[in-house]
Amino acid sequence: MDSSGSDGRPRSDYAPSSIDHLTDAQLVQAIVQGRKTYRGRRIAFGDHNICRVDETTVAKYSGCPEDYITQPSEALTLDLVFRCTTIPVPRVRRVVNETEGRSTLTWIVMDYIPGRQLSVVWPTMSVEERLCVVFTLRDYVRQLRGIRHPRAAVPGPVSSGNDALRCTSPVFGKVIEQRGPFASYAELSAWFDHAQRVVTRNLNAKKHPQPVSFDAMMGTSSLVLCHQDLNMRNIIVGDDGRLWLVDWAWAGFYPPWFEYIAMKEQSENEETVTGRNEPFWDLMIPFICGTFYREEEWMNRSVNDALDYRFESTP
Template identity: 50%
Template sequence: MSQREESTLKWVAWLCSDALAHILESLLPLSAPGHSPSDIDDISDEELFRLAREGSKFKLPSTAICTNNISRVTEHTVLKSAQDMEDDTDYPSEALVLQLVAQQTSIPVPRVRRLLKAEDGTPYIAMEHIPGHQLSFVWPTLSWFGRIRVAFRMHSYVRQLRKIKHPRSAIPGPMGVPGEGGRICPSPLFGPVVFRGPFATYSELTGFFNERLARLLQSGSTSPLDTLAFDDSQPLVLTHQDLNPRNFIVGDDGHLWLVDWAWAGFYPPWFEFVAMRRQAGNEEDVTGKKNPDWDAIIPFVCGWFFEQARWIAHISKALYWA
């Protein structure tokens, strides 16, 4: 079988699985998730920061990992430091994305309670606490059928994100407020220098990667694969960029919640595929365990973008450069 025939066969398999996922969603729709009431309306910002600093009687699950920037301040609320690179922002991108996803999709996400700033100017988000356990803890206990169900649910989430319409859809990178230009972009695809930009247009994002390719070609350390250009053949879509088992919460209510939208933004669809594969490696580093079943579902969840992943891998040397 030729490479072209193999690629065609894989795309046909993807389209069939996508159709099956759509049918299953229609036949077995999930009920809307319930949200806990806000319990911080009468609590000041200063008191919330004190509870985060000194600790409250409410704790995150003992099984929780990589939650060092999150504090559970009340029964139904957590406080999280925003990760925006703009020091003066009043509207953290993660909060804006959570509100957008809640409005335009059925993906279970925490509700934003309040935006606040610490004395040093660091922005924080007070958001709904989701009772449950991270999928990284639950995944080993699932049967093969249970894992397939999770894969179909994640597939649905990615498809819904790609359908979101917003005025910011034409600007690469994190969400912003109306009239605001591009924001500094966090992405695992940028290599070891995780933050790049800002990019005002899609063509500027394309230009950044193609300029890296050109510099790599000039250095002489290249191969025929490197001569392919950055794939901007599809419109920018909303991507999460950190789909790993730690960021899915198997809720006590039975829903699969998606959290930690700090790196979310508008990028080419294939960014989700490459980012999910790279974050799977990060998950292995954190837990010390390999998860081949998780790796296997990534093409089903995000689509078949191995060629784009190879392209990024081939220009990776150039992404180390300032």
């Protein structure tokens, strides 16, 4: 994905950027120089794959597979959210490749967002300010679920093509986070049912009740765009007063309850990373994402014991 037109000039719906005049080769050199110039100047906690290009621009390393390396899913998702919602997200300026020996590094070049991570600001916020954050995030989730896109019929990351891509989600487990690819909702459903069979076959079936199928529990709900990494470190309280969402690497089209379970998983991870419990934040997750208690119970009872097993995506 590229924010410039076919003639190389910046898109008309984007404000001018400091890197618009650079060719791709010059931009790669600017990234290399930026890594030296800004060495030691942290952007935020957990920014190991991000570097400053200049005072207004950053570059993020994309780990996309080579088969869609020219249009990384995260860049496509950011552009989709920017065009279809009012959610503040960094604007993607360009995607460029840097060659290092036999390897190719793909960089998503985007705007730098001045502000502080919510994880830093949250402890100093009043109850009213925290509730304002919660209501804002609830609106953001609703906007994401309202996006209509041709890829919405295919579980997984946003892509410019028709091929199904491997899904990455905290819902799949902590040891093996990638599953699929799934070409349809039916294939995703079949995978979860297969996971249940692994449980009953390999893990002392006497402890597990008669399996309930994925479709019987979840129905055939449509897939919606999920961020899947809504933790306080990926929410920026901007200097402009707005709440920005960053790090869309795990985003994709999934059942709506994925966002709920993913947010709970990421909250647990956040507590481990920061060493701080946030019970009010945990309490607000169902309000932000919707209540999916049945789905959560089903996952905990029927599937979670099998998620770390290496079994095939289809029965």
